[in-house]
Amino acid sequence: MASRFLLEIIDRKLKEIMKNESIFGGKILILSGDFRQCLPIKEFATRSEITDLTIKKSNLWNSFLKLKLTENMRADKNEKEFAKNLIEIGDGKEESEYITIHNYAILSPFNTIVDKYNEEIIKKFPGEQYDFLSIDETEQNSALQITPEILNSLNCANFPKHKLTLKINSVIMLLRNLNLSEGLCNGTRLQVTNIGKNVLNCKIISGDKFGEQTLIPRITLIEEKKFPFILKRHQFPVQLAFSFTINKSQSQTFEKIGIDFTQESFAHGQTYVALSRAKSWNKIKIKLNENENKIKI
Template identity: 50%
Template sequence: MTVQIPNEMLIQTTGNKIEALVQNTYPDFQNRFSEPDYLKERAILATTNEIVDEINNYMTKLLPTPEREYLSADSISKCLDTYNDATILYPIEYLNTLNANNFPTHRLLLKIGAPIMLLRNLNQSLGLCNGTRLIVTNLGDNVIEAVIITGTHIGHKTYIPRISLTTKPAHWPFTLNRRQFPIKVCYAMTINKSQGQTLSNVGLYLKKQVFTHGQLYVAVSRVTSRKGLKILIENEDGSCGSQTQNIIYSEILKSI
């Protein structure tokens, strides 16, 4: 089903699409980049992790603070029956390129002042839950110091360690072990990851159309007011559009 987006919600530009999104969603960013209330109330949403990473990298570069790189230690699970063969077929360099949903990347670029989101439950009693957002305040060798800006422990300082994580998407013939900080920069996030978030300013970037039932509804319902929602639809030719697809499985609605 095709949906026509009202003109007052659209971002139209002939220039850099990400720059236009940032200007609309994070106005006056250079002066307010370190304000917790400013950061926790806004986010850019997109359909895929690749687009989200592109936006987060763009915004991280805007921060005037020094950058630090953290690389993961990747391996294939030894519980695999064909472990020896797998280590030959899938070298470390290949494992480093792999990404999965709700999983940290091999190369993590961070700056003090950047907002991050936890990808795992670390300590629920301290408010360190999957989806909690924080602001980086210090970058150590083995821990990251951050202040919580959402959830039940707002304002508390905490320390995030590297942990070992495993994942095995259906299209991988092995289980990937990755030792890395369980976080992602979160100026932007995927629509699916935004579930449960409440925001006053949302920029929705539809470079790629929504692809599951109710995904468009989840995106637009994150924002608390119509005024705070801006949508940039990118057509295949690179121009800005005004229509987008909404995926609805009528079978689901009929069964209710």
């Protein structure tokens, strides 16, 4: 997009050429463009400075008759959804370029494999990284003297890890029921939209409350059965969920899935559940060990 200064130069030059002090020397000037496209460029400029460069900030702008074109002539006429999505993106209604990330998942029977995928994906995921460390302690009346380092290393199912790494737009899953009426239950998937020290702003991306905004606070979680003592962990009750276990995927449907079967399913129905998360075979990719060509049913 040309800057307002170019428009104002055209105005001055036409006045000089036509020897007429009317706007644009009395000539009719037709402009066309799309404010959804790239703005004028100015090195090291702030947002407000770039906005000030647009022709809308020129005193000449109010002299134009504005006409709006409504049909995208470049897009295929049969691709109405594509044209609609382009307009929504241009208008800022699509909240991020990761808007459809909830439609994809990597599944595995085992938490250890899931954790590896999530660690690799969050490393490659764009954006600033935020690391949150939990505060771990035992019951005050516990006779066991356990160092913080040992407490930090302890993990179990449906319990947040000591270290949680997040980025804006990353996908997470709730590990506790927080508010069932608001759709915040164990297994709910969310997309992080803003990150605070003690609160996460998120968009729900699964279940009946899909698309709604919510807040996830840090809370103190208690594990009483897994260890010979009561463990208290103050942390966000979530885990990364680019990848998650087959059991956690139940009741959900995805556009595309990858299934890691390098370790066989260990419980009844897991293979069936994993394969039935997508709508067709061409939406499923399966990873096996190099010497295998079949999956265990």
